[in-house]
Amino acid sequence: MKNTVYSNSNSNLAVINERINKLSGKTKVSELNDFPFDDYSDFVSAVNSKQYDIVSDYNFELYSRLLASKTDLYIHLATLTVPFLIILTDIILSIVLKNWLFLLGVPLAVFGFFSSSPYNKIKKTVSGLGCTLTILFFFTIGWKWSVIVGSMLFSQMFVMVAREQYRMAVHEYALKSETVFSYLFSNRLIDVLDNVRRTVL
Secondary structure, three states, X not given: OHHHHOOOHHHHHHHHXXXXXXXXXXXXXXXXXXXXXXXXXXXXXXXXXXXXEEEOXXXXXXHHHHHOOHHXXXXXXXXXXXXXXXXXXXXXXXXXOOOHHHHHHHHHHHHHHHOOOOOOOOHHHHHHHHHHHHHHHHHOOOHHHHHHHHHHHHHHHHHHHHHHHHHHHHHHHHOOOHXXXXXXXXXXXXXEEEOOOOEEO
């Protein structure tokens, strides 16, 4: 997936470095306050050996303005648009088929959208239950209920894909460029997790 989500990641990295160099901020790990590494390559090795990890909450502004190429951003926006198209489809089906039952898909789609958060304790339950019921309903009580429950499932799924696109971009570029990592870390746009002590730097 890593090789297919991003287009020309190495050339995009050069663009990102150029963008950061035009901004004010720290671009070397040796400049970071209270950071346990003076050498960037040592830090990268520690991350690759699972001693540390890079974590970041989803930040659309960071992704769109700094990390994403135009192609990546178009893909990301298309992915984020799907839940809204699902809601629109539910409304259209309810009007065209004169079956207001489809409107149940609207709150379910909204619920699926918000249940995509990694901090949502029932995220996996929603995914599993949504997938099971969507398939089960299609072969038992009919496609209409499958569409309604599927609104929740696919809304959650596509937003989770968008979140993963963001996470992969942050992780990839922060481990490829000292400039990217130092800028993001110094501006608290990412955190570093000490997996041994289970603390955040």
